[in-house]
Amino acid sequence: MKLEGVIGAKAGSTKAGTTYWLYPDLVYLPGGTRQQNLDIYIPDAAAPGGGWPTVIYAHGGAFIMGDKADAGSSLDYALMALDNGFAMISVNYRLAGMDHIELEISDVWAALQWVGENASLCGLDPAKLAFLGASAGASLTSAVAAKAGLGSSTRVIATISISGAFHATRTADYLDAHTPPFYIAHGTKDSAVRFSVAEDFCAALSKAGVSYHFEAVEGADHCRPNDDPSIYKVLDGVGKLNDAYDWLRRITEG
Numbered sequence: 723m724k725l726e727g728v729i730g731a732k733a734g735s736t737k738a739g740t741t742y743w744l745y746p747d748l749v750y751l752p753g754g755t756r757q758q759n760l761d762i763y764i765p766d767a768a769a770p771g772g773g774w775p776t777v778i779y780a781h782g783g784a785f786i787m788g789d790k791a792d793a794g795s796s797l798d799y800a801l802m803a804l805d806n807g808f809a810m811i812s813v814n815y816r817l818a819g820m821d822h823i824e825l826e827i828s829d830v831w832a833a834l835q836w837v838g839e840n841a842s843l844c845g846l847d848p849a850k851l852a853f854l855g856a857s858a859g860a861s862l863t864s865a866v867a868a869k870a871g872l873g874s875s876t877r878v879i880a881t882i883s884i885s886g887a888f889h890a891t892r893t894a895d896y897l898d899a900h901t902p903p904f905y906i907a908h909g910t911k912d913s914a915v916r917f918s919v920a921e922d923f924c925a926a927l928s929k930a931g932v933s934y935h936f937e938a939v940e941g942a943d944h945c946r947p948n949d950d951p952s953i954y955k956v957l958d959g960v961g962k963l964n965d966a967y968d969w970l971r972r973i974t975e976g
Contacts, residue, residue: 724843725762733766737798738805741766746791750813750836751829757817758829760836761790762844763801763810774809775850775974778837778878780830781812782857782945784914785823785890790814794947795954796856799884799963803854806967809846811837815862823891826858830866831874838876850974853881854966856945857914860886864893864904864923871900878902880973882966885945885953886923887915894926903933903973905966909942909953935969937962 725731728745735741742763751758764774779800781788790812791797803810815829834851841848855863860883867881882905888894904927908920920936927934942956943949957963 725764725845736801736804740804742804750833757814759814760833761812763804764845765804765809769845773842773845773847776809776811776846777803777852777854778811778813778834779854780815780859780863782859783817785826785858786817786819795952796945799954800854802964802967806964806971820890826862827865827891830862831869834866834870834878835874835876848876851878852970853878855886856884858887860884861888861891861893864888865891865896868893868896868901871898871902880905880970882970885909885912885915887919888923889919894923897926897930897932899931901930901932905935905969907937907939907953907957907966909939909944909956911941912944914944914946937965
C-alpha cells in the first residue's frame with residue numbers, strides 16, 4: 723500500500739529534533755483487531771536509493787499490556803532510529819500472556835511478512851529490515867528473527883534486544899547458522915529479567931555460531947520508565963545510548 727492519503731497521518735519530531743511523518747494504525751492482518759496493526763514513522767527527508775533501512779520495534783509489557791504508541795523511554799529509544807537514518811515501524815500484537823505466547827510470536831511474524839510485502843510501496847528497503855525489541859518485545863522479535871532465518875520470504879538482517887526475556891519465548895530453540903546477528907543490552911541489576919538470562923542466551927548464540935555483541939550494562943535495572951536507574955539512563959550516562967544504532971548502521975551499510 724502507498725502511504726499517501728493514509729487517514730490520520732501527521733507530522734512530528736523526535737527528542738533530538740528529527741522531523742518525521744507518522745502513518746498510524748495500518749492493519750497487517752486482515753480482519754484483525756487493533757492489537758494487530760502498526761505505525762510507520764518516515765523521516766521527513768529524501769529517502770536513500772533503494773528506500774529507507776527500517777527498524778521494526780515491538781514494545782514491552784510482560785506479554786499482557788502495552789501498546790505500540792505508548793509514550794515512554796522505550797518508544798523514545800525506538801524513535802532514535804530516525805535520528806540515525808532509519809525509518810521505524812512500531813508493532814502491536816495480541817496481549818495473550820505467557821500461556822499463549824505463540825499467538826504473540828505469530829502476530830510479530832505476520833507483521834514482518836506485511837512489511838516485507840509492502841516495503842517498496844512504503845518507501846522502505848525490503849533488504850534492510852531490522853528488529854528492535856524491549857523486554858517482552860525483545861523476546862518476541864528475537865524468536866521471530868531466528869525462525870525467519872530460513873522459513874520466511876522476508877528476513878531481518880539484525881536484531882537489537884533490550885532487557886529481553888529470551889527464556890520465555892524459547893528463542894534458543896530456533897537458533898541456527900542462518901540466524902541474523904544480535905545486539906544485546908541487559909542490566910546487571912535487572913529486577914524483572916535476571917541478568918543470567920542474557921548470559922545464557924549469548925552462550926546459545928555462540929554455540930549456534932550466531933554473531934552477537936553483548937553489552938552488560940553495569941548497575942542498570944530493567945527498561946521500564948520507573949526503573950532506577952533504567953538501562954537507557956545508564957547507557958546515556960556512559961555515552962553508549964547510540965551504540966546499537968551505530969552497530970546496526972555498519973551492518974546495513976555492509
